[in-house]
Amino acid sequence: xxxxxxxxxxxxxxxxxxxxxxxxxxxxxxxxxxxxxxxxxxxxxxxxxxxxxxxxxxxxxxxxxxxxxxxxxxxxxxxxxxxxxxxxxxxxxxxxxxxxxxxxxxxxxxxxxxxxxxxxxxxxxxxxxxxxxxxxxxxxxxxxxxxxxxxxxxxxxxxxxxxxxxxxxxxxxxxxxxxxxxxxxxxxxxxxxxxxxxxxxxxxxxxxxxxxxxxxxxxxxxxxxxxxxxxxxxxxxxxxxxxxxxxxxxxxxxxxxxxxxxxxxxxxxxxxxxxxxxxxxxxxxxxxxxxxxxxxxxxxxxxxxxxxxxxxxxxxxxxxxxxxxxxxxxxxxxxxxxxxxxxxxxxxxxxxxxxxxxxxxxxxxxxxxxxxxxxxxxxxxxxxxxxxxxxxxxxx
Amino acid sequence: xxxxxxxxxxxxxxxxxxxxxxxxxxxxxxxxxxxxxxxxxxxxxxxxxxxxxxxxxxxxxxxxxxxxxxxxxxxxxxxxxxxxxxxxxxxxxxxxxxxxxxxxxxxxxxxxxxxxxxxxxxxxxxxxxxxxxxxxxxxxxxxxxxxxxxxxxxxxxxxxxxxxxxxxxxxxxxxxxxxxxxxxxxxxxxxxxxxxxxxxxxxxxxxxxxxxxxxxxxxxxxxxxxxxxxxxxxxxxxxxxxxxxxxxxxxxxxxxxxxxxxxxxxxxxxxxxxxxxxxxxxxxxxxxxxxxxxxxxxxxxxxxxxxxxxxxxxxxxxxxxxxxxxxxxxxxxxxxxxxxxxxxxxxxxxxxxxxxxxxxxxxxxxxxxxxxxxxxxxxxxxxxxxxxxxxxxxxx
Numbered sequence: 001x002x003x004x005x006x007x008x009x010x011x012x013x014x015x016x017x018x019x020x021x022x023x024x025x026x027x028x029x030x031x032x033x034x035x036x037x038x039x040x041x042x043x044x045x046x047x048x049x050x051x052x053x054x055x056x057x058x059x060x061x062x063x064x065x066x067x068x069x070x071x072x073x074x075x076x077x078x079x080x081x082x083x084x085x086x087x088x089x090x091x092x093x094x095x096x097x098x099x100x101x102x103x104x105x106x107x108x109x110x111x112x113x114x115x116x117x118x119x120x121x122x123x124x125x126x127x128x129x130x131x132x133x134x135x136x137x138x139x140x141x142x143x144x145x146x147x148x149x150x151x152x153x154x155x156x157x158x159x160x161x162x163x164x165x166x167x168x169x170x171x172x173x174x175x176x177x178x179x180x181x182x183x184x185x186x187x188x189x190x191x192x193x194x195x196x197x198x199x200x201x202x203x204x205x206x207x208x209x210x211x212x213x214x215x216x217x218x219x220x221x222x223x224x225x226x227x228x229x230x231x232x233x234x235x236x237x238x239x240x241x242x243x244x245x246x247x248x249x250x251x252x253x254x255x256x257x258x259x260x261x262x263x264x265x266x267x268x269x270x271x272x273x274x275x276x277x278x279x280x281x282x283x284x285x286x287x288x289x290x291x292x293x294x295x296x297x298x299x300x301x302x303x304x305x306x307x308x309x310x311x312x313x314x315x316x317x318x319x320x321x322x323x324x325x326x327x328x329x330x331x332x333x334x335x336x337x338x339x340x341x342x343x344x345x346x347x348x349x350x351x352x353x354x355x356x357x358x359x360x361x362x363x364x365x366x367x368x369x370x371x372x373x374x375x376x377x378x379x380x381x382x383x384x385x386x387x388x389x390x391x392x393x394x395x396x
Numbered sequence: 397x398x399x400x401x402x403x404x405x406x407x408x409x410x411x412x413x414x415x416x417x418x419x420x421x422x423x424x425x426x427x428x429x430x431x432x433x434x435x436x437x438x439x440x441x442x443x444x445x446x447x448x449x450x451x452x453x454x455x456x457x458x459x460x461x462x463x464x465x466x467x468x469x470x471x472x473x474x475x476x477x478x479x480x481x482x483x484x485x486x487x488x489x490x491x492x493x494x495x496x497x498x499x500x501x502x503x504x505x506x507x508x509x510x511x512x513x514x515x516x517x518x519x520x521x522x523x524x525x526x527x528x529x530x531x532x533x534x535x536x537x538x539x540x541x542x543x544x545x546x547x548x549x550x551x552x553x554x555x556x557x558x559x560x561x562x563x564x565x566x567x568x569x570x571x572x573x574x575x576x577x578x579x580x581x582x583x584x585x586x587x588x589x590x591x592x593x594x595x596x597x598x599x600x601x602x603x604x605x606x607x608x609x610x611x612x613x614x615x616x617x618x619x620x621x622x623x624x625x626x627x628x629x630x631x632x633x634x635x636x637x638x639x640x641x642x643x644x645x646x647x648x649x650x651x652x653x654x655x656x657x658x659x660x661x662x663x664x665x666x667x668x669x670x671x672x673x674x675x676x677x678x679x680x681x682x683x684x685x686x687x688x689x690x691x692x693x694x695x696x697x698x699x700x701x702x703x704x705x706x707x708x709x710x711x712x713x714x715x716x717x718x719x720x721x722x723x724x725x726x727x728x729x730x731x732x733x734x735x736x737x738x739x740x741x742x743x744x745x746x747x748x749x750x751x752x753x754x755x756x757x758x759x760x761x762x763x764x765x766x767x768x769x770x771x772x773x774x775x776x777x778x779x780x781x782x783x784x785x786x787x788x789x790x791x792x
Contacts, residue, residue, distance in 0.1 A: 001604055001662040003537070006512050006669040009676065021468075046460040055685075056452055064442040068646045072417075104500055104650070104679065111678035116402050136676035141399070208397055250464045252684025254500070266397040273402040280405065280532035282507035283500065287683045288648025289451075 009136070023355050030353055036382035038370035039355040041180065041332065043249045045302050045373075051248055054296040058289065067289055073279045075102025075257070075286055079295040083257055086298040091230040099261055101274055102286035105254035106216045106243035108278075110137050113212055113239055113258060114172075115281060116273035118143040122171035124212075127157040129335070129364025131180045131214070143171070147363050155182040155326055155335065159193045166201040172210040173198060177228055178217040181362045181369035182335040183311075183328020185221060188229050195235040202237075208265035211235045216243040216256070217331040219301050222308035226329045232261045239264065244294050246332075249302035255290045307332045310372040310379055317383045321390050332373040335364070339393050342366055348392060352385045405532070419751050426749055432778035434766035435751040437576065437728065439645045441698050441769075447644055450692040454685065463685055469675045471498025471653070471682055475691040479653055482694040487626040495657055497670055498682035501650035502612045502639035504674075506533050509608055509635055509654060510568075511677060512669035514539040518567035520608075523553040525731070525760025527576045527610070539567070543759050551578040551722055551731065555589045562597040568606040569594060573624055574613040577758045577765035578731040579707075579724020581617060584625050591631040598633075604661040607631045612639040612652070613727040615697050618704035622725045633660045640690050642728075645698035651686045703728045706768040706775055713779045717786050728769040731760070735789050738762055744788065748781045 019039035026035045058067055074080065080100040087093050103109035114124070120142035126134050128147045138145045148162045157175075173194065178185045186194075198209050213231040221228060231238045243256035260271050278285065285291075311328055318325050324337040336356075338345035342365055346358045349368075359367030372379060415435035422431045454463055470476065476496040483489050499505040510520070516538035522530050524543045534541045544558045553571075569590065574581045582590075594605050609627040617624060627634045639652035656667050674681065681687075707724055714721050720733040732752075734741035738761055742754045745764075755763030768775060 002512055002665045002669045003515050005515075006673060007665060009672050010665060010668045040466070042466045044461060047464055051464075052455050052460065055455060059448050059451060064448065065440060065645075068443055068447075068648050070436070070438045070647045104683075107675075107678035107680050109678075116398055119399055119401075133676065137678065140676065249461075251466045252464050252681060254680060254683050269398045269403060269406060272406045273398045276405050277402060279503075280529065280536065281677065282503035282505075282533065282679070284503050284650060285648060287500075287650050287686065289686070290683065 005139075019355050019357060026353060026355070035353045035355065036378050036385060037355045038372065038374065038382070039357050041371045041373055043246060043251055043302070043373050044375055045249050045306050047249045048297065048300040048302055050297045050300045051250065051293055054293040055289065057296075058292050062292070067292060069288065071285060071288065073285050074275050075100070076288070076291055076295075079291045080257075082295040082298060087259065091233065093230065093232060095259060095261065098271065099259055101258045101260065101271075101278060102291050103241075103256050103258055103278065104283045104286050105245060106214060106241050106256045107133065107137075108254065108283050109241040109243070109256050109258045110134075110212070110214060111140060111281060112274050112277045112283070113241060114138055114141050114143060115277040116270060117171055117210060121169060123167060123169045125162065125165060125170060125173045127162075127175060129155070129181050129359060129362035129367070130174075131176055132361050132363075134174060146170075150182070152337075153326065155179070155184045156186065156190050157194060159197060162194065163197045163201075166197065166209070168205045168207060170201070170207070170209050172212050174212040174214060176214040178220060178328075178330025180217065180331050181333045181357075181359070181364065182326050183331050183333050184326060185226055185228055185329040187227065188234070191229045191231060191234045198235060198237070208237055210264070211238045213238055213240045215240060216246050218242065219247040220304055220307055220332060221330040222311055223329060228330065232259065237264045239270070247301045248294065248297060250290070250294075253287065253290045255286055255294055307373060310374070310376055313376060314370065314372050314379050317379075318386060321383075321387050323386070323390070332371060334370040334372055335359070336368050336370060338366055338368055339390070342368065348389055352389050354382055354385050354389070401535075415751050415753060422749060422751070431749045431751070432774050432781060433751045434768065434770065434778070435753055437767045437769055439642060439647055439698065439769050440771055441645050441702050443645045444693065444696040444698055446693045446696045447646065447689055450689040451685065453692075454688050458688070463688060465684065467681060467684065469681050470671050471496070472684070472687055472691075475687045476653075478691040478694060483655065487629065489626065489628060491655060491657065494667065495655055497654045497656065497667075497674060498687050499637075499652050499654055499674065500679045500682050501641060502610060502637050502652045503529065503533075504650065504679050505637035505639070505652050505654045506530075506608070506610060507536060507677060508670050508673045508679070509637065510534055510537050510539060511673040512666060513567055513606060517565060519563060519565045521558070521561060521566060521569045523558075523571060525551070525577050525755060525758035525763070526570075527572055528757050528759075530570060542566075546578070546580075548733075549722065551575070551580045552582065552586050553590060555593060558590065559593045559597070562593065562605070564601045564603055566597070566603070566605050568608050570608040570610060572610045574616060574724075574726025576613065576727050577729045577753075577755070577760065578722050579727050579729050580722060581622055581624055581725040583623065584630070587625045587627060587630050594631060594633070604633055606660070607634045609634055609636045611636060612642050614638065615643040616700055616703055616728060617726040618707055619725060624726065628655065628657045635660065635666070643697050644690060644693060646686070646690075649683065649686045651682055651690055653682075703769060706770070706772055709772060710766065710768050710775050713775075714782060717779075717782050719782070719786070728767060730766040730768055731755070732764050732766060734762055734764055735786070738764065744785055748785050750778055750781050750785070
């Protein structure tokens, strides 16, 4: 009776969300202290105090009709200006308010971009493994997601396979840097190699191919030498989607922005289209009070070092036990090769009250994703469990 | 290059939003004090103090990881329970948390409902004049909006034409009560007449036809005898979309909820589908802090009497000048017959620095909509302007 597409989606379910619910059930049954839940990227650290202070100051100082009211669908002009100034200062760009659209979290921003760009049948290339929602976001507008493998052990895109997969129907390429689920950061060389292929193919086909940079983890890098390139400087047709969910630890607030540089092909259509899509898709505008609050916290972050310490503890423990992991340079996910069949491994972990997400859900079979944005106590408690899991595998 | 559908939308533009921008331009040119802008439904009154207090209390009392964090895509369980309890107390219903999904404003709720229900080609019936975004929301999912006229002077649905227009492809009927743009309230008789036709046609075709009740103006009624029926009690396949934008004067915050009663056909598919669509459309969840805040303000409203006083002042003045208006029972819009051609009248108003929206944008040609959710000073200042407009019409 309902939409056939939605019915299929309901039946397919979301592996991660199902685990999220299952984690709560296991916690109820065995006690929350006995379950080690690595399933969902729900930041477990508080926002910086500046965020709370900004909210309270705004409520006390500003006119509530302004603070809680409608504004341009693209967002408050002063917020967009503040975001543009902040980016220009950090990355040497030259954005203005007509390059920034505030959005209801990165998920909304990506939907707005895809709705703006895609005609039915248009292809969007993603490098596997990738955030599994991309498939839904592209499908929402009847686009076709094309997967290019990223090769182990570095999980950087296979440039030759990428080149061979770009067609005249390729409307966009999406990258997620730092990457969910692998934690890998694409450096300048990788970005330039991707951009070279895109320029070459644009010329060959006479098309515009947009590079969509999904950057919710931009600030989450752990080593001083790791630099996440700002892609608008590397490729002319780049659109950036950003979220404050991770940097300010505000995932429930749904706040982010899109950057649409003036130099992209059909800039005015893309910008106007994205504003229109923000409205007609039902977002209307990014939540007003939180827009104003984040604009006062653009140089703040939550305690990112927390994730770095978690990464080190988990990575060191798992590799010592004998697991093969990609050492994450950014984000808060560990990508672990399963020593046995993936589904068997996930079930075995669950038996030991450890929740991990199967890599197949990210188009990366043979691996699992561990979200380590959790309490260090849970990681500590998981170590003997992972040891027991490995023992059970070795002695079966 | 961009989506053909979006490109067409960009070229069509939004009459209301264009006027919104035009109003700002006129204000810059002639001084904000000289422009009377009746174009957009942007509440001009503050939220109740309870809202600000709730936000500050929550920030001071609750764990920020909970307050700003992810929750079930349907919303916090305690918020959904509070909403259900509030509805049950007010309307004698018996909803629980599995009947409530928190959403990013009514626009998001309606998109989620349409995405959940519609297969391409499915028909959705709306009674003209109607909120013009319905056309976009239905088109987003390749549905077809079917308009049924509402007859002057009462602007209640033409039930015979409605009956003749329901087909086996009719998936839903949407009503907006109190109505934007007419301010009319459909009472029990009207609702029962609509429901009778729907029951009859469900039986005749063996289909499920959902009644979607879009209720952002529910609390905005001005006469003690005006009752807005709660539709789940009148028709078994009702789904309600609600927003706090007007009742709490929070239009920028994007917060509302959907009610999916357990007795509707395919309840579980509809509920699970709506939760899925909340996620994959990019809403993910209603903004978290504001969810918690509104759940503490469910019995509060902004100063609704403000709109009642505006209604009386504007209605009395316009009818005295000789305009033919529908006396609004609810919402904050006045629906005024244009004494001359509609486009000519809109232009004439603009010449006098009065901004009104052409009725054609609401599928109601020959009328204009005046949003009177504005400062009483502006209404007062508009009266001599409307007199001058009428004089100019009479003496041309």
